[in-house]
Amino acid sequence: MPGVTRKYVVPGELIVDGKYRLGANVYANQDKVYSTRVGLAEISRGEVRVIPLSGVYIPRVDDFVIGKITDYSAFAWEVDIASCFLAFLPAQSVFGRDYSPAQDSMLDRFKVGDLIAAKIAAFDRTRDPLVSVSGPGLGLINKGEIVKIMSTKVPRLIGKKGSMIKTVEAGTGCRLSIGQNGLIVVMGPPEGIAKALETIRLIEQEAHTADLTQKVEALLAESGGA
Amino acid sequence: MTTLINEQGLRVDGRRFDQLRPFKLEVGVLRNADGSAYIEMGKNKIMAAVYGPKEVHPKHQTLPDRCLLRCRYHMSPFSVDTRKNPAPSRREIEISKILREALEPALILGDYPRTAIDVYLEVLQSDGGSRCAGLTAAALALADAGINMRDLVVACAAGKLGGQIVLDLSDVEDKEGDADLPVAIMPNLNQVTLLQLDGMMTGEEFKTAFEMALQGCKTLYDAQKATLISKYFGKAEPPQQEVQEGPEE
Incomplete structure (x- = not known):
């Protein structure tokens, strides 16, 4: 690919000096762009970013994830998505709007220990991420x-x-x-x-x-x- | 009292006044930790482990806007000549606090709200200057854990023996010497995150000692960087053609 420069960087290392758009895992201090991670810095088309080589998963909306049901309450399942945040799967998003804990049995759909394929539906860092299983290819994983x-x-x-x-x-x-x-x-x-x-x-x-x-x-x- | 500097200007372990002790750095030494590092500095042997970011327990300590950084500096009972009580001592609690405060400015804690990062420093063998060595290792472990950092942190001490300013005090020099000045810096940002002084120095002496400690930090920083690069990239050249992109791009 033309115009792409790459180099290995560690946190705090100067990547480039100048006006650039800031991509992921970098920060700027008076027009100097530094890395915040150990990884591979990429400079292309006026943008600088670092592809990290370590670190936990931070959810992003619309990410496809695989999680494990760890618990459930009357209104939601708790899903372990191998992140520092526990995800929630609201019962309403599975049973529909007219979900009522009296009529619908949550255990019919997902039990504790089940693996599910899901999408991150909402996550804004002030609350725990919400996942959804509505969509093609999402839901219970029963083989593999x-x-x-x-x-x-x-x-x-x-x-x-x-x-x-x-x-x-x-x-x-x-x-x-x-x-x-x-x-x-x-x-x-x-x-x-x-x-x-x-x-x-x-x-x-x-x-x-x-x-x-x-x-x-x-x-x-x-x-x-x- | 032993003579700390002989007629040739050499110290008890044969170093010159501006020489660091031999050191060794390793990163990624513990499987169970999210990030880890090991440092040997003279006879110091210190293990650093980082866990997190992870959920906060107890929950009431959660900070709504940033990550909770917790730090524990601990000396093993066998790390010193006479067995040390494993319970945290006054000194260890204080060092834990100042190490946390020395690491905090380097971390971008706002990136991980409502989570916690635990940093454990276990001194396996102690030989003076363990807070500095521990800090150097802790920064490596944090980088290994993949936590967003503004900069690494690197620390080194300078001190005074008789009238002579020297670099990187060993255990005897710390105990018998006249002053000890541990300094931690963020080398790229050129900022000091830890500065302590135990003993007395004149203004001039302080300046010389501070400059000397900065030189020591620079040497250690180069080693830190080299350790991370060789752990993560080995001798491999940066890929020229392959592009790493997710499906969303």
């Missing part, structure tokens, strides 16, 4: 293997316009549902799942290296032959 990777490595696993995920799916014959919070459901034949898990681990460990795509292709081809 679950893996957790660092949420900062998720963009790499997906790849540019989904290229990496397509490579892995084609190479293993599995379907991957990747939550932005780092939880992944792998569905497919057992030998494909084992291969996919191995590949996901490789991507997580080598997320920042330049020749990742080649390494992944090599791994998929090698285990495919065996």
Whole structure:
């Protein structure tokens, strides 16, 4: 890609000096742009941002996440989304507006311990995030293997316009549902799942290296032959 | 009293007046912590662990607009010559507080409202200047945990032995010497986050000692940076072609 400069940075390190739009994980002090994270700084088209290499998942509205029901009250389920915030799934968003705790049994839909695929419906940092399961592909997860990777490595696993995920799916014959919070459901034949898990681990460990795509292709081809 | 500086101008451990003790830094040493670091500074051995951001317990301590930073400096019973009672002493409680206050300005706590970050510093072996070494390790552990920071924090002490200003006091020098001046800075912002003085110095001596401590901090900062870079990037070159983008972009 033309006009993109990259460099490794640590918190507090000067990235560039000058007028730039500020992307994620940077801050400016008198026209000097500094990183706030350990990661890869990118300068392109007048914007500076840092792709972090560590850190917890911070929810963003419309993120696809995978969570675990940890508790429920009369009006909502509590969902662990592997973040520093507990998410809530309001019963009204599942049963509809006329939900009444007297008539509808919440346990019919989700029990404690169930895994769900959900979308972040609302999150403004003053309140805990709300999730929703209405939408295609959302709801109870009842089959597949679950893996957790660092949420900062998720963009790499997906790849540019989904290229990496397509490579892995084609190479293993599995379907991957990747939550932005780092939880992944792998569905497919057992030998494909084992291969996919191995590949996901490789991507997580080598997320920042330049020749990742080649390494992944090599791994998929090698285990495919065996 | 032992002579702290001999005729050749060398100190009890053979260092010159402006020399740091040999040190070693490591990052990401604990699996269970979100971020961790280990430092050896002379005979000091200190482990730093960071947990968080996470939910606050007890809940009533929650801050609505920012993250609660908690810090615990603790010396293991076996870290000193005669067994130390493991209960937090007056000194440890005070050091925990000043370390928290030294780290706070470097962290962007407003990014994590209603959460808590715990920083644990465990002194496994103590040899004077452990608050400075601990602080240096804590900043690394926080960076390792991926918490938004304005800058790293790095600390180093200077002191006075007889009339001579020296860098990085060891345990004996701290106990037998005339003054101890721990300094912590945010190196890129050029700001001081910790400054203590135990003993007496003239204005001139203070200036020399402060400058010397800053030099020590600079050396340690370079090591901090190198440690983080080698942990996260190894010897790899920055990728030139691959672009990391999520589906939403």
